[in-house]
Amino acid sequence: MLKVDRIELGIVLDHIRAGNGLRIFEELDLGRRESPVALLMSVPSTKLGKKDIIKISGALDLDLTKLALLDPGITVNYIEGGEVVRKVRPELPQRVEGLIRCKNPRCITAVEPSAPAIFELVERGRKRYRCYYCGESVTV
Amino acid sequence: MDRERLGPARKGKRDFVDSLDFSPEDYQRLFSLADSIRENPARMAKACSGSLMATLFYEPSTRTRLSFEAAMRRLGGEVITVADPATSSVAKGESLADTIRTVGGYADLIVLRHPKEGAARLAALYSPVPLINGGDGAREHPTQTLTDLYTILTCKGRLEDLTVALCGDLRYGRTVHSLIKALTRYPDIRFLLVSPEELRLPDSVKEEVLLLRPGVSLQESEQLEECLPEADVLYMTRIQKERFFNEEDYLRLRDAYVLTPEKLQAAKPDLIVMHPLPRVTEISPAMDADPRAVYFQQARLGMYARMALIADLLGVA
Numbered sequence: 046m047l048k049v050d051r052i053e054l055g056i057v058l059d060h061i062r063a064g065n066g067l068r069i070f071e072e073l074d075l076g077r078r079e080s081p082v083a084l085l086m087s088v089p090s091t092k093l094g095k096k097d098i099i100k101i102s103g104a105l106d107l108d109l110t111k112l113a114l115l116d117p118g119i120t121v122n123y124i125e126g127g128e129v130v131r132k133v134r135p136e137l138p139q140r141v142e143g144l145i146r147c148k149n150p151r152c153i154t155a156v157e158p159s160a161p162a163i164f165e166l167v168e169r170g171r172k173r174y175r176c177y178y179c180g181e182s183v184t185v
Numbered sequence: 186m187d188r189e190r191l192g193p194a195r196k197g198k199r200d201f202v203d204s205l206d207f208s209p210e211d212y213q214r215l216f217s218l219a220d221s222i223r224e225n226p227a228r229m230a231k232a233c234s235g236s237l238m239a240t241l242f243y244e245p246s247t248r249t250r251l252s253f254e255a256a257m258r259r260l261g262g263e264v265i266t267v268a269d270p271a272t273s274s275v276a277k278g279e280s281l282a283d284t285i286r287t288v289g290g291y292a293d294l295i296v297l298r299h300p301k302e303g304a305a306r307l308a309a310l311y312s313p314v315p316l317i318n319g320g321d322g323a324r325e326h327p328t329q330t331l332t333d334l335y336t337i338l339t340c341k342g343r344l345e346d347l348t349v350a351l352c353g354d355l356r357y358g359r360t361v362h363s364l365i366k367a368l369t370r371y372p373d374i375r376f377l378l379v380s381p382e383e384l385r386l387p388d389s390v391k392e393e394v395l396l397l398r399p400g401v402s403l404q405e406s407e408q409l410e411e412c413l414p415e416a417d418v419l420y421m422t423r424i425q426k427e428r429f430f431n432e433e434d435y436l437r438l439r440d441a442y443v444l445t446p447e448k449l450q451a452a453k454p455d456l457i458v459m460h461p462l463p464r465v466t467e468i469s470p471a472m473d474a475d476p477r478a479v480y481f482q483q484a485r486l487g488m489y490a491r492m493a494l495i496a497d498l499l500g501v502a
Contacts (some may be wrong), residue, residue, distance in 0.1 A: 151322050153301040159282040160307050167396075178303025179324060180389055 049083045055102035057122040057129075058112070063087055065116050066097025072111055072144070075101060093118075110138040114145075114185055137185075139166050145174060145183060152179035199498060200309040202318045204330040204363040205397075209344075209370050216335050218493035218502055219486070226259065229492065232501045233262030239292035240266045241284070242319065243299045248462055248484060249319050249328070253296050256491035260501075265292060282311045289313040294499060297321075315498040323357040329461050330363040331494060332487030337418055339486060340457045340479055345372040350412045352379040352442055353422035353467055355386040360461040361422060362390050369394045375402040377412040381441050383434065384424070409442050413452045419444075421460045421467050445469045449477065459483050 061069060066084050075082045080103030090096040101107065105123055112119050112135040123131040141164045147154045154160040154176070163177035172185045201207065207215075222229050238257045242250055254264045281299070285308045288295055297308050298319035305318030305325070320326045338344050349368060355361050355378055365386070368374050378386050385405060394401060406412055413419070424439050426432075443466055444458065460468060460480040472478050496502040 149302065151302045153281070153299070153304040153307050153321075156301060157281050157304075157307060159280045159311075176303065178306045179301075179322075180303070180393070182389060182392075 047085065049085060049100060051127055052081075052100055052102040052124055053127050055080075055100065055104060055124050056107060056109075057124060058099040058101070059096070059120045059122055060090070060093060060118050061097035061099065062116050062118060063093065063095035063097055066099060069097075069112070069115050069119075070099060072115055073107065073109075075099070078104075080104065109135055111141070111144060113137045114141060137166055137169055137172060140164070141166075141174065145185065147176040147179060147181055148183065149176065149179050149181040152176060152181060154178055197500075198313070198315055200305075200312070200316045200318075201327055201331075201494060201498065202305045202309050202316065203325050204327040204367040205370075206327065207331075212331065212334055212367075215331065215490065215493040215497060216338055218496065219335060219489040222492050223489050229260055229496060231261040232496050233257060233260035233499060236262040236293045236499055236501075237291065238262055238264050238294045238296065238495065239288045240264060240296045240319070241288065241298070242267070243297075243304075244320065246298055246319065248487075249298065249326075252484070252488045253317075253319065253328075253491055253495075256488050256495055259488070260492055260496060262495070281308060285311045285316070286313070294495065317494065317498070320359055323359050323362070325363050326359040326461075327363050327367075328491055328494065329360045329487070330367045331490045332483060333360070333364050333420070333459060333461070334367060335490045336459060336479060336483040336486050337457070340482075341417065341455075344368070345374065347371075347373070347417045348375045348377065348415050349418045349420065350377040350379060350409075350416040351386075351420045351422070352409055352412075352444075354384045354424045354438075355380040355422070356384040357425055358422040361386070361420070364420065365390065366393055366397065369397045369401055376404065377416060378403060378405045379407070379409050379412055379442070380405075381407060381438055384438060384441075409444070410448060410451065413448065413456075416452065416456055419452070419456060419458045421458065421464070423460075423463065423465050423467060440466055442467055443469060444472055446471050446475060449475065452477070 066086050070084050083100040085098040087095045088098055121133040122129045143162055145164045146162055154162055164174035165177055167173050167175045174183050240250055240253060257264050289312045294315050295312055296317045296319045297305050299321050302322035302324040304321045309316040318325055318327055351361050421444055426435050456477050458478045462484055
């Protein structure tokens with residue numbers, strides 16, 4: 046079994062669906078951080094069978110608004126003094142830029158390279174977003 | 186998106202991209218201004234002197250474009266335009282965002298018509314000056330809505346407690362989508378939606394309407410005749426050839442509804458018949474003499490409504 050030291054201050058993203066850790070690592074741009082970051086893949090899990098884990102040391106203020114879209118099962122553990130001080134299940138963000146593409150062929154984003162893809166949450170329960178430009182709905 | 190990242194915008198810049206961008210109170214302010222311009226056109230004849238409006242029409246338009254240009258000139262302003270987008274910078278591959286930023290450096294106001302849905306929303310993000318949506322694909326045509334609401338108010342004296350029948354292409358008809366959303370915000374509005382099965386109002390628009398006013402009456406029908414006796418307003422639309430990918434479908438649906446004086450016998454005597462124009466076959470020319478046909482008056486009122494909008498956005502009202 047691989048061992049990674051516990052962190053004193055930082056964030057642990059737990060219960061990431063196995064195989065999804067690398068994408069989350071990239072979407073959060075963790076490769077550019079100066080403090081240590083560990084990506085553990087295919088870790089045995091009683092709950093999931095296998096899971097990925099990301100340990101980010103040295104910060105508590107990461108923008109994690111995308112997490113619920115990338116993997117709704119994630120648990121975010123905030124660590125201070127080596128102890129978990131808060132556990133959070135991320136909520137769907139009200140506004141998403143860049144993660145979702147509009148599927149409407151008549152939408153301006155289909156032809157305009159400069160159009161940043163923007164979606165706004167319209168129904169939290171059904172995880173439904175609407176394209177900021179054309180209004181097309183998408184369920185994530 | 187953070188608007189400030191995209192460049193300087195005029196302080197307090199306001200756009201008119203979606204019919205819901207303006208509140209009912211905003212609309213009322215514009216209607217009052219349009220009334221005062223109609224009563225005394227000379228009062229505003231130089232209101233926009235020294236101001237320049239750019240019209241960028243990437244889709245064919247006669248009425249909307251002329252209406253805007255007439256409105257600006259009657260306010261004493263000037264107009265610049267692109268004669269044919271096919272030969273403009275777009276043909277060289279320039280993005281809409283770059284075109285808008287460039288033109289926004291020349292003009293004080295931009296009017297954009299574009300075939301893609303949401304084009305005006307994107308353009309407004311990048312425009313340093315107020316941007317008006319002159320129609321974006323099948324999505325929105327808010328200045329037609331401004332015209333339509335002003336016409337209903339002028340002809341019926343109210344914008345509440347009305348049964349409004351919308352007939353024809355409710356799927357691709359952007360004037361319908363804009364109007365129905367804006368009207369929903371007024372009390373006691375009932376909608377009769379008359380269309381062939383294939384051209385029904387999109388679910389996305391129905392959802393928006395129901396979010397605005399849960400429980401609003403949206404009654405769908407394929408028969409115009411059965412809706413006519415109840416209607417206070419009949420809004421006819423053209424089946425639009427340019428919205429079909431398939432010519433066969435267009436030809437099959439083109440003549441689904443034709444309004445004639447005979448059909449109108451069953452309607453209320455104070456009904457008004459509206460149409461955003463141009464009409465093709467859906468309203469018989471024999472209808473034009475009927476006092477209930479207000480579509481040409483509607484076009485003229487649209488110019489005054491646009492004068493009010495331009496003056497408001499330029500801060501000279």
